[in-house]
Amino acid sequence: MLKILEKEQDSSDMFMVDGGHSLAHLSLLQDDAFQYRTVSVEHLQDMQDYMDALRRKGLFSTNSVFRSYVDNKSFKVPQDFPDAKSIIVVAVYVPLASVNVHYQNQIHKILIPPNYRVQDFTTEQLRTTIAKKVVTQNGYRIEGSRNRLFLKHLAVRSGLAEYGRNNICYVKGMGSMLSLYAFFTDYAFKEDHWREVCMMEFCRSCRICINECLTHAISDGRFVIDVERCVSLYNEIVGEIPGWIPVRAHNALIGCLRCQLRCPANKEVVSRAVELGNLTESETSSILECAGNDDVVIALCEKLKVSTPEAARNDLPVFSRNLKMLLEAIQGHAYDKVRNSPAASQSGH
Numbered sequence: 001m002l003k004i005l006e007k008e009q010d011s012s013d014m015f016m017v018d019g020g021h022s023l024a025h026l027s028l029l030q031d032d033a034f035q036y037r038t039v040s041v042e043h044l045q046d047m048q049d050y051m052d053a054l055r056r057k058g059l060f061s062t063n064s065v066f067r068s069y070v071d072n073k074s075f076k077v078p079q080d081f082p083d084a085k086s087i088i089v090v091a092v093y094v095p096l097a098s099v100n101v102h103y104q105n106q107i108h109k110i111l112i113p114p115n116y117r118v119q120d121f122t123t124e125q126l127r128t129t130i131a132k133k134v135v136t137q138n139g140y141r142i143e144g145s146r147n148r149l150f151l152k153h154l155a156v157r158s159g160l161a162e163y164g165r166n167n168i169c170y171v172k173g174m175g176s177m178l179s180l181y182a183f184f185t186d187y188a189f190k191e192d193h194w195r196e197v198c199m200m201e202f203c204r205s206c207r208i209c210i211n212e213c214l215t216h217a218i219s220d221g222r223f224v225i226d227v228e229r230c231v232s233l234y235n236e237i238v239g240e241i242p243g244w245i246p247v248r249a250h251n252a253l254i255g256c257l258r259c260q261l262r263c264p265a266n267k268e269v270v271s272r273a274v275e276l277g278n279l280t281e282s283e284t285s286s287i288l289e290c291a292g293n294d295d296v297v298i299a300l301c302e303k304l305k306v307s308t309p310e311a312a313r314n315d316l317p318v319f320s321r322n323l324k325m326l327l328e329a330i331q332g333h334a335y336d337k338v339r340n341s342p343a344a345s346q347s348g349h
Helices: 041-056 065-070 121-136 151-157 201-205 209-213 233-236 264-270 280-289 294-303 312-337 341-345
Strands: 035-040 086-093 097-103 104-111 141-144 178-185 274-279
Touching: 035 121, 035 151, 041 086, 041 151, 041 264, 065 233, 065 264, 086 121, 086 151, 097 280, 097 312, 104 312, 121 141, 121 178, 178 341, 264 280, 274 280, 274 294, 280 294, 294 312
Parallel strands: 097 274
Antiparallel strands: 035 086, 086 178, 097 104, 141 178
């Protein structure tokens, strides 16, 4: 599994608000770049009970890849932080991104979902921001959740987010273009934003994501998707993509955006997508050929921002396979458009 695909960045180092670390060199995240909510650790058992109930009802997939993501997660106070009183759940806005891929004398715009990008800020910057703008008082400990919590569920139960029918969480002003983080602290907040699980209201009468999902992973009756039919489950890891997934289902360099791009809750944020730059013909060829040269490292790390220098060569097989399928899907779509055009019909093709 790609290290960068862990939905929460590693934030395991302990941090004290009283100046135990030198903060002068760290810039804080802007107020409009993140949102947060706080809940008491007393609600951890409630969230664990909810997840256990899903398991008992058979709503948790037994797929080995999916289970590798979730089996190590639980809602518990860390053993090395028994005095934790609150959880701070944070959503950081990460724009949808695209890159212009030069291939066979054509330019193709390739999308990169936000939760697969290496972020422009460090975990220490985020923790410092939380210390200065959320906890604000000295002498309190702030420790990352170490990727142990179900962050989507925590975000929804905290009131920070709402579920979409597609089982993705949405935050006001960010849509689904975000990354989630959580921190334990021994500071007791006056506000406890706890609430029950909820889905966005307009999802109840909207079927766009259901219709957009070509693999039928999204159900009309619940917001727990059929994980084993989700494209992302297969294109995040090495190996062969199942033949039952249509070529035209591939729509991003990694992951899947079909249920999000036309979602009404994402209309504004999709329009704010950023362009990361260009992949040259040489860089594109290097990725497609799975050549582990410097061009690939530069392309994956500096241009696509989907890997780190240490991991780039190990991550390459996934991105090479995905880019091949994506270009095949794009070229096939272009061929279909030409074949079905009025001019082609009139010429008898």
